[in-house]
Amino acid sequence: MVEELDPRKKRILQAIIQEHIISASPIGSRTLAKxxxxxxxxxxxxxxxxxxxxxxxxxxxxxxxxxxxxxKGYRYYVDQIVSREKNEAPGVIENIENLYQDLQDVQDIISGMAKMLSNMTHYTAMVSEPKSQVSRLKKVEIMQLADNSLLLVLVTDAGMVNNKIINLDQSLSTGKISYLNKFLSEKLENKLLANLDTRYLKEVEKELMARLDLSVGLFKQFYNEFEGAFEPGGVKVYLGGTSYILEQPEFNDLEKVKKMLRLLDQEEMLNKIINSISGSDLEIKIGQENEVEDIKNCSLVVATYYISNRAVGKIGVIGPTRMEYPRVISSVDVISDILGKLISKASG
Amino acid sequence: MVEELDPRKKRILQAIIQEHIISASPIGSRTLAKxxxxxxxxxxxxxxxxxxxxxxxxxxxxxxxxxxxxxKGYRYYVDQIVSREKNEAPGVIENIENLYQDLQDVQDIISGMAKMLSNMTHYTAMVSEPKSQVSRLKKVEIMQLADNSLLLVLVTDAGMVNNKIINLDQSLSTGKISYLNKFLSEKLENKLLANLDTRYLKEVEKELMARLDLSVGLFKQFYNEFEGAFEPGGVKVYLGGTSYILEQPEFNDLEKVKKMLRLLDQEEMLNKIINSISGSDLEIKIGQENEVEDIKNCSLVVATYYISNRAVGKIGVIGPTRMEYPRVISSVDVISDILGKLISKASG
DNA sequence: GTTAGCACTCTCCTTAATTGAGTGCTAAAA
DNA sequence: TTTTAGCACTCAATTAAGGAGAGTGCTAAC
Structure with missing residues (x-):
């Protein structure tokens, strides 16, 4: 399937693609020769x-x-012609890092990087939250807000903070709360989130019930929260630069714009899109290669970002198949590196 | 300025507006008569x-x-012709309340209501977070995550939870942390956020320094967080149903769509828009009445929502001036009520 | 293998003609 | 005095037709 083209064909294909990326219209032989x-x-x-x-x-x-x-032409171009070197202007990386280094909040970093990436590429950027399944629960703590209202705070080692307010039908004494905190810390902290499944939580509940006189309903509420808080399908996706897609001539048709925007409005869809990308470092999906029907006329450039050498999330852009691949590849690559670094730093 | 029209003129004006809302095009005398x-x-x-x-x-x-x-015609219509009664189908209110009553997280409630409102009206909905200035700080707590990394959790009585990770250049002993917690609780909890200004925080810092041996930089970091966490201009705005604007014939022009989407992409703009609405219960801004230049061809229907009888946030829709006012007014009214109720309940 | 020449094709743009909905005015009817 | 019928006129929107332009494929010569 991937035959080798003779050098002249290769040069001509490259020229056509480059010209088409600029002009967005069919390229003739005369233009090319000139x-x-x-x-x-x-x-x-x-x-x-x-x-x-x-x-x-x-x-x-x-x-x-x-x-x-x-x-197929784009695929050949991307695989055989485009170099994958980062070619950002010197100092750009440092500048971005400096700009964002004061952000402590992981969510802020993520949405900041989404915006930055969309500004750099002029395409719509999407970033998925650090995937919880490979993260560990760093801290679990319960705080009393009012007589029958608790705040459950969960922090992962990726720096994601999640909090839920829990309303009880009974009130808990300070002693019981501090016992509960100690108990939960022991049982849950430093565990992989993937291991905190229903089975394990049931066990913990049993043990807790044996030691502490609590209503049956209480712990049930807790582990509903646990499961909901970091469930795998529910990864949040951050968008940046939605309006950039409108600047592409292939979206001159209002119907297409509508379709696209409706797509981006649905979080489940974004999840499906970004998770359909396999695990390799930098993956490119061109047009029909995409699994999601509605973006078969789009291309995706997605990189995986790492926190302490563990793959945790994805960051990428979506644009027309006629995309400036060399520039976009470089940008996505650079930003995914920076994102990983910033989060690692912020989550200590 | 607001002269009284004779009954026939009034009827004709009403008919023209109703017809125009349906057809989106100029109305002639023959159509009307028929x-x-x-x-x-x-x-x-x-x-x-x-x-x-x-x-x-x-x-x-x-x-x-x-x-x-x-x-001016729409203004007359809205003021003199449209009734402001809620006319939702019976049971709708209860259904919505039931649907959302299990949500404990205020942010979830807000974005859910934004989506619900946009679905009901088929216009783009926006909701501002409960305004912090009239809220009280219900709980402040510091948790240790790692040696030199703390998590600061702030909870308002409106149920808004805000957390910031703070990285220190020194580590704190458990004792100092628990002292700090007690001290901050005493000094800050149950105070109006409006009163937690720089001046007051400086005072607290001074007192703290006198009692506890801490590096000068530490508390500075804290109150940066305080100020940032709930600052008045930085109210988050939740959007729902962005793609609905595309269904309006007045946005058949791609340029207009672009302008609009770019507008909605900018959070500051949304803030400006929703905060330009004065404090009354249900406010309608028609076309030129809007202060923000870019929406002078749009109408806004915005209601204030209340938590324990205090005005705390706004919820509304934005659409073309040719808007189905009666239906929209009723929906906004109903949803703002429900939103207030749900948040009150969730935040105990 | 490469190139010049030429007939042919198809889209896009411009211009002109036609249609149709709607008005304003005038004069008659109520 | 108010209402109505009749009619000429206006203007946007649609359709039709006629280039203009860009590009191809083929043939024959280099």
């Missing part, structure tokens, strides 16, 4: 283009229009 | 329409087009 030093005449280019079309790298919207890269 | 039982001929209606135009209630996009309501 703008790129290919040292051959338009007629020759035409022959090569016909070959490239036969091989599936190009498409023709209609007879007598120029050629447009196909998904 | 669809509404006005018992006069089109010619008579034409004369009345000319009068209404002279009075400023109607506008004509161009000679030989029908008439369109002006801002």
């Amino acid at each position: 703008k790129y030093n290919l040292d051959v005449s338009p007629a020759t280019i035409r022959n090569e283009m016909a070959d490239l079309e036969d091989l599936g790298y190009l498409e023709q919207p209609h007879t007598s229009a120029g050629r447009v890269p196909s998904d | 669809k509404y039982n006005l018992d006069v001929s089109p010619a008579t209606i034409r004369n009345e329409m000319a009068d209404l135009e002279d009075l400023g209630y109607l506008e004509q996009p161009h000679t030989s087009a029908g008439r369109v309501p002006s801002d």
Whole structure:
């Protein structure tokens, strides 16, 4: 499937893609000959283009229009032509790091990085929260707010803080609360969230009931919160630069814009999209390669970010298949590094 | 300025507005005569329409087009014709309350209500977080996460929970932390947030320094957090149903859509918009009446919601001036009531 | 293998013609 | 005095037609 193209075909394919990325319209042989030093005449280019079309790298919207890269063409471009080096201007990385280094709050860092990425690429950016399943519960604490109202605070070692207010049908004495705190700390802290499943929590409940005289309903409320707080499907996705998609000529059609915005409005969909990307460091999905139907005319560039060498979340951009891959790849790469660093630092 | 219209003019104005809300296009005399039982001929209606135009209630996009309501026309309609009764179907209120009554988290309630409101009205909904200035600080607590990393948790009586991770350049003993907790509880809890200003916090700091041997930098970090956590300008605004604006024919122009979406992307702008609304219970701003330039072709219907009889936040919708006011007014009214109730309940 | 030349194709833009909804005015009817 | 019918007029929106332009594929010569 991935045949090697002869150098001239390769150069022509690259030129077409680069030109198409700029102009967003079909590219003809004359334009190509004029703008790129290919040292051959338009007629020759035409022959090569016909070959490239036969091989599936190009498409023709209609007879007598120029050629447009196909998904396969972009795939070849991304795999065989584009270098994956980070080529940000020197100092950019340091500047961004400095700009955000004072942020302590993980959620702030994430949404800040989403905005930064969308500003850099001029596409819509999405970041998933650090995945809890590979995180450990660093701290669990219960605080009394009022007679029958408690605040449960959960902190993971990725720095995610989650709090839930719990209303009880009975009040707890200060002693019982401090016992409960000690007990929960012992049983739950430093455990992998993945291990805090219903089975384990049931056990803990049993043990607790044996030691402390509590109403049956209380602990049930707790572990509802646990399960809800960090459940795998419910990863929050942060968006940045939604309005950038409107600047793409392929979204000149109002119907398409509507579809896209409705998609981005639904958090479950974003989850599905960002989680459909496999685990590799930097993954690119082009057009039809996407699993989610509604974005089969879009491309995704998604990187995984790491906290203390553990893969925890994804960050990427979504744009038209006609995307400035070299620039975007570099930006996503850089920002995912910075994101990992910032969170590691903030969560101590 | 607000002259009383004779009954026939009033009926005609009402008919034109109702028809225009449905069709989104200029209304002619013949259509009106056919669809509404006005018992006069089109010619008579034409004369009345000319009068209404002279009075400023109607506008004509161009000679030989029908008439369109002006801002003044809508204002008259809203003030003099539309009843402000809640006319939701029986049971709807109870259903919504039941649906959301299990939510304990104030942020969840707010974003849920934003979504609900946008679904009911088919316009974009916005809700501001409970305003902190009139809230009291119910609970302040510091938890140790690691040697030199603390978690500061703040809870207001409106149920808003705010947490910040603070990294120190020194570590604190358990004793000092528990002293700090007791001290801060005494000094800060049950105070109005409005009173926790820099001046007061400076005082507290002084007193603390006198009693406890702490590095000068520590408390500074704390009150940076305090000020940042609940500052008045930084009210978060929750959006729901952004894509609904695209369904309005007045946004058939891509440029307008872009402008609008860019506007909604900026949180500061939303703040400015929702805070430009004065304090009355249910306020309607029509077109030019809006202060923010970019929404002078939109209408706002905003209600204030209350927690224990204190005005704390705003909830409303934004849509084209050609808005279904009666339905929207009722929905906003109902949802603001429910929102207040739900938050009151959740925050005990 | 490469290139020039040429007929052919298809979209896009501009211009012109047509249609249709709606008005304002005038004069007659109520 | 108010209402209505009749009619000429206006203007946006739609349709039709006629280039203009960009590009291709093919053939024949280099």
